[in-house]
Amino acid sequence: MLDLKFIRENPDAVREAIRVKNVALNLGDLLQRDRDLVALKQRVEAMQTERNANAKLVPRASPEERPALIQRGKDLGEELKALEPELRGAEDALRQLLLRVPNIPLPSVPVGKDDEDNVELRREGTLPSFDFTPLDQVEILEKQGWADFERVARVSGSRSYLLKGEAALLEMAVLMFAMDFLAQRGFTPLSTTALVRRETLVNSGHFPGDEESVYKLGDDDLLLAGTAEVPINSLYAGEQLSYEQLPLTFAGLSAAFRREAGSAGRDVRGLIRVHEFRKVEQYVLCEASQEEGLKWFDKLLANAEGILQALELPYRVLQNCTGDMGAGKVLMYDLETWVPSEAKYRETHSCSYLGDWQARRTGLRYRDEAGKLQYAHTLNNTGIASPRILVPLLENHQQRDGTVRVPAALRPYLGGRAVLGQPVR
CATH class of the missing domain: 3.30.930.10 (Bira Bifunctional Protein; Domain 2)
Structure with missing residues (x-):
């Protein structure tokens, strides 16, 4: 398995390794799944941040404001719970692709088919x-x-x-x-x-x-x-x-x-x-x-x-x-x-x-x-x-x-x- 950061920063080298090693892998698909997962994690983190901030407001809220804040906290909790399977699935899908990424051969290795x-x-x-x-x-x-x-x-x-x-x-x-x-x-x-x-x-x-x-x-x-x-x-x-x-x-x-x-x-x-x-x-x-x-x-x-x-x-x-x-x-x-x-x-x-x-x-x-x-x-x-x-x-x-x-x-x-x-x- 290659470091994901390395793959992001060196896509051309990885594509060449995929080509010369005859590996059945679409690097574009992997990178897109990576971007989608990053976006999903950011969304989850933003919701967690909002939920934590919301929870801190509840004790100081007026009686009129408190029910809405409590409900918002519940809604955020349900949304985060619903996103858990999607997040796990996205992480697993990306890992399965990462497991197929070949290593980069040394420059001295001759290129060949078999x-x-x-x-x-x-x-x-x-x-x-x-x-x-x-x-x-x-x-x-x-x-x-x-x-x-x-x-x-x-x-x-x-x-x-x-x-x-x-x-x-x-x-x-x-x-x-x-x-x-x-x-x-x-x-x-x-x-x-x-x-x-x-x-x-x-x-x-x-x-x-x-x-x-x-x-x-x-x-x-x-x-x-x-x-x-x-x-x-x-x-x-x-x-x-x-x-x-x-x-x-x-x-x-x-x-x-x-x-x-x-x-x-x-x-x-x-x-x-x-x-x-x-x-x-x-x-x-x-x-x-x-x-x-x-x-x-x-x-x-x-x-x-x-x-x-x-x-x-x-x-x-x-x-x-x-x-x-x-x-x-x-x-x-x-x-x-x-x-x-x-x-x-x-x-x-x-x-x-x-x-x-x-x-x-x-x-x-x-x-x-x-x-x-x-x-x-x-x-x-x-x-x-x-x-x-x-x-x-x-x-x-x-x-x-x-x-x-x-x-x-x-x-x-x-x-x-x-x-x-x-x-x-």
Whole structure:
């Protein structure tokens, strides 16, 4: 959410953000509703002032004047009471529009329509060279007996997954490695829930706009979040932190759920795009300074790259264009990891800086060194998401005999094993 005063004073900048981020919002309608609400509040304030002045006249009025003054006070009270629903409705209507106003992207962000317009910044690592015909993720899993897609589909429907044996241990190893990696860099580990109230998704900026992607538990008025960012962002909702408490840095491990509405027919094979998964999310709440925010953006990105490098996976860094960065973000990079069977990079990490856009929705404030209340800046980035990361991990490290080499960084989490699986070729 942007500051309303900023919107009033910078309508052209906001209109441009709406345009380049492809947001369905009429800023003229919002500004008119704002003017109407200001006029309504002025009318209410004028009536309240008159009622208060009228009440002071009653004790000093003559017997002849008093009945009219009393009646006027009653009339004003009834009029004000009648205006209450109109005022609340106008305030709510304006807030709903404000929730849709996108953040202003940094000048360095490329303008584009969708992910096709993202800009590759660099590539890291060496692509594997196989002296045999490599298998894809599903073939590796099935030949090793590490998955059962048919049976789990009968239990949970399509886009479910079930890992068995060493693959299940590998998934847990990857998650624990990511948690340890981030903890060693000062991030507080959290094991958090995916069950959230609707307002937490509003606070994080996923609502309004992303409702179709979220599973809803109607009987309990709860929803299932698609990332630990959602609950972590609301942990300090409405609180006033001290300057000394900042920055807050978390590594949140949680289940994650996404309906993937509208993605039918895309990436349905194996582990690429499943409805339920596990994720380690980096989250930072820092002081209201772009310089500080960009410093943390670089740190989050370096953490994600460090994890991929430790897993010995080739990847590339992309800068997201305006049409692919989300409404609340001022800067966003994706990391895409190489998938040999498809001869392409696939997105495994997203690094986002949101300025104070999220904090204004959530009420995340702190007192700066001068004692003034400020809205904090927030950032988030994937630490690791499984099972998607297992796709490049299995494919890049497969060996001629069908086994999978374990990167050195993961071996302590797998009892020292350097290889998983049995020869099957």
